[in-house]
Amino acid sequence: MQFSQAVCIIQSQVAVMKKVQVIYNESDPLASDLxxxxxxxxxxxxxxSVTQRLKVIEIFTMNLVKLKYCGLVFNSTDVIPTIDQIDHSFGATHPGIYDPDRRIFTLNFRGLxxxxxxxxxxEPRYVRGLGSLQFTNGASPVASKMFIFNGNNLTDSKAPPLPLSCFNGHPYLGMAEVIRQNGLTSGVKLSIICEGAVFFNI
Structure with a gap:
């Protein structure tokens, strides 16, 4: 999804989608995510920030949304997203990572x-699922955030390739790069995407 497309959708639903903020780096717009x-x-x-395509969806207030996976609700007003619940819904195969400095436990799946x-x-001791983890208060921690992304790692996530259904026979500009030599512009390099193929023109 393009940034402009998301803005159009939000504008069309302005009666129900309120208090939307646009956050960007004013001093260097291309240095940080939009x-x-x-x-x-x-x-x-x-x-x-460069391609203006969606790369991560972050849910930062879990109790405001209802979430399902394969028809099974794992987060709602009635279903609390504890580690045990996530394990039951997704079938975790590893114990995750605990950051003692931030006191944050992170459970990773592909794209999630x-x-x-x-x-x-x-210390995580994986024996038979997440139940092998022991927390000092005996309770199962509750998820505070969820991230949906393309790839294996949130840190290295990138926007997924455009699906062929989006092209409709039209080319898309993937990237425009200004070529400069000795402080002067000598050309422009365009990455044109058409039906999954990439062409470069100068």
């Missing part, structure tokens, strides 16, 4: 991450 924050819905949409604030956790 963010649409739907504050009343607890959702942030992170767009690549959950963060759980915890007071203190023991």
């Amino acid at each position: 963010i649409l924050s739907l504050t009343m819905d607890g959702i942030r949409l992170l767009f690549d 991450s959950f963060t759980f604030p915890v007071e203190q956790a023991s």
